[in-house]
Amino acid sequence: MSELRVLTEDDPHAKAFLRHLAVDRGASDYTRRNYEQALREFSEWYQEVRQRLPVWATLSRDDFRLYLRWLGRKDLSRASVQLRFSGLRTFYRFLTREGVVDESPIRSLSMPLQPKRLPRFLTEPQANDLLAGPMREFQRVCGASEGGKAVENSDFRRDAAMLEVIYSAGLRISEVCGLRVEEVDLTERLLRVRGKGKKERQVPLGRPAVAKLEEYWSEVVHPRTAGLPVFLAGKNTLHAVAPLTLQTRLKQYLSIAGLDPEITPHKLRHSFATHLLNRGADLRSVQELLGHAHLKTTEVYTHVSMERLKKVYDSAHPRA
Numbered sequence: 603m604s605e606l607r608v609l610t611e612d613d614p615h616a617k618a619f620l621r622h623l624a625v626d627r628g629a630s631d632y633t634r635r636n637y638e639q640a641l642r643e644f645s646e647w648y649q650e651v652r653q654r655l656p657v658w659a660t661l662s663r664d665d666f667r668l669y670l671r672w673l674g675r676k677d678l679s680r681a682s683v684q685l686r687f688s689g690l691r692t693f694y695r696f697l698t699r700e701g702v703v704d705e706s707p708i709r710s711l712s713m714p715l716q717p718k719r720l721p722r723f724l725t726e727p728q729a730n731d732l733l734a735g736p737m738r739e740f741q742r743v744c745g746a747s748e749g750g751k752a753v754e755n756s757d758f759r760r761d762a763a764m765l766e767v768i769y770s771a772g773l774r775i776s777e778v779c780g781l782r783v784e785e786v787d788l789t790e791r792l793l794r795v796r797g798k799g800k801k802e803r804q805v806p807l808g809r810p811a812v813a814k815l816e817e818y819w820s821e822v823v824h825p826r827t828a829g830l831p832v833f834l835a836g837k838n839t840l841h842a843v844a845p846l847t848l849q850t851r852l853k854q855y856l857s858i859a860g861l862d863p864e865i866t867p868h869k870l871r872h873s874f875a876t877h878l879l880n881r882g883a884d885l886r887s888v889q890e891l892l893g894h895a896h897l898k899t900t901e902v903y904t905h906v907s908m909e910r911l912k913k914v915y916d917s918a919h920p921r922a
Contacts, residue, residue, distance in 0.1 A: 628800035640689030735855030770811035772874035
């Protein structure tokens with residue numbers, strides 16, 4: 603069977619779809635990779651079962667129902683199944699618009715219900731401990747250096763500034779790593795952020811984040827030239843820091859703060875939203891700050907805040 607398997611780049615419809623995601627929709631690398639993988643996996647499954655390559659325009663609802671059942675037997679999480687069908691569903695919407703098919707065979711297919719999960723977030727004291735982590739680690743490294751040898755601190759300054767900016771502005775990891783010099787206005791304390799689908803939004807930046815950013819730029823003698831990344835991969839390079847670098851170093855700072863090292867940078871974004879709502883921000887404003895296209899996406903944070911209010915009620919009300 604292996605001789606039948608082809609890459610999606612060799613499939614004209616899949617290739618056009620991936621180009622559409624990149625050029626027209628401005629989808630992230632993460633989204634494009636996941637959707638391409640969804641097409642690859644379905645294609646390989648179809649070849650194993652039908653002994654031929656899938657012809658997208660002729661596939662039926664029964665084909666995808668059978669595939670759904672097969673995925674169910676693989677002990678995948680419901681989120682993993684949903685992710686695969688999200689790619690296939692988006693692909694068929696594209697084929698419909700292009701006139702390749704009249705309607706999507708997945709349109710009325712019932713998906714396994716996704717359990718509601720509240721976003722995980724840090725408490726305010728935990729967030730403060732984490733934000734202090736980079737410079738605490740710098741001090742520790744200095745103390746451990748032999749013979750009082752000087753320790754390069756630009757990476758620690760960068761990490762401190764990145765974490766402050768993520769928490770201060772509620773940025774996604776891709777947004778903070780992709781931030782450019784011309785998108786930062788330190789005087790007005792504003793960021794111009796390019797989010798999903800190349801959508802731009804303006805976000806205020808807190809004074810602690812501005813201070814950390816200025817300290818970092820001073821340390822690396824950042825040229826502040828338009829087009830350059832705000833956060834550099836190293837002191838002697840003008841390339842942007844990679845998301846994986848931030849994720850790896852975050853684990854180190856989480857351990858220093860006594861927190862779960864499996865917490866991701868995205869949890870700082872969750873913490874940003876939750877802390878704003880806990881302190882009285884309205885949901886619409888938080889939606890705009892996060893760059894959510896739909897209010898429903900932001901509403902999950904109201905459940906987090908409600909849980910806090912319930913605890914306050916139960917502990918404070920005389921007849922709770």
